[in-house]
Amino acid sequence: MTIISLLLLASLLPHLTFTAHVNVGIVNGKEAKPHSRPYMVSIQEKNKHICGGFIISDRFVMTAAHCRNKVLTVVLGAHNLQNKKENPVRIKVESYYSHPQYTSEFFHNDILLLRLEKNAQLNNKIKLISIPAKEGDIEADSVCSIAGWGLLETNGSQSNHLMETNVKVMNNKECERKWGEEEFSASLMMCVYGEGGSCDGDSGGPLVCGNTAVGVTSFGDPEICNSPDLPEVYTKISAYLPWIKSITGNGSSAIADEMKFF
Template structure:
């Protein structure tokens, strides 16, 4: 875990009865085929990756609100696979405005959603494309196999991956997830859980949970001590719960 993540973790300790892992690489994953996920975004501060994100229009990136606790000012890199390579034709954008959900606070991970309006419209190409989000509110059926991706740690307290990694995960029953985390931390109306052989780790926060061709969740939090914990499943912000707010932001920002 980076020093900056550790500082953030410590800052949250008084507020949570047991602190969820804040800046949730992919454990037990595989190298993603380069540019097979053209919506993936690296959210960075001072040219260092801190969180994932994903392009949802030609002007907006969606990520986790808690990523701004790590760095209030960020840039985003689109069209990347290997973050070390400058020859990939990846593009860096500055953020024109930040739109954090008004009910998000640093005291919990409820409403952990953030929209980044980019400085200008993105020129879409084979390596840079946006991904659809749900058209209406609803739950993904438990047992559905979906996927996650990111540039985070490859194992608990391990090294970050320069290559985009990915793995498949299975959506968990909400009641089962609530029994694991407790109602104080898990809200079935706003969140969803997954489990699998592979999972998220530090540096994957803000990346999408993708079911079919749609981004349905935002990587939010997990076990504070172990990446891809068998006891505490990883939790994602449920995008469909926020559709009116999302449409209001995107529709009213010029």
């Protein structure tokens, strides 16, 4: 869920006192080519989409910690969530691994690993995405992309089709100036900006630079999706590599052999 309405937050997630808006949909984006992002996952509660996620191994999905609920399932290989003829794969979550220092007050360490009940069978519609092999920052103004099934505009309707848009990485100092030191941590987070952005329902989806997932959609402006004043914030995956490997083992085959950082 990238930027969720407060009402939706109250109904889907534990009560959050932080002023930031957690995310759920793509604003000013376009429909993705069907199955062009085969790593994308719809995280659902009672067969309803609540968050995005992405496959980092045949047994683990990565998403945002604020997406955690008692009973979740993941849907793999989907494009149109209402089209049963696509034959998407639904797998129950066996175990939940929130980062031990996750705090819902400021969304620090907003990262969650879902261990699936069984291995995902990889094919043309279900594939892994690489995560960084080492810690580092992506160069400011790098063009990356986001995708999700969230709201198409603030308080608008949710998209059944996977939507996508390009964004640019923001300078950490600029993001810190906009959000403040208490809410934004340059060592753990990164910001993006652009004509398009996330909205309610996109939380947990990946920020993709090149062919690598470098961030997890976390939070944004509490009042408006794709705010011109408060950039969207992503959990920086490279800051959590030791923890990720401690959960997944030597890692997923999706961990990139080499990723250029600046």
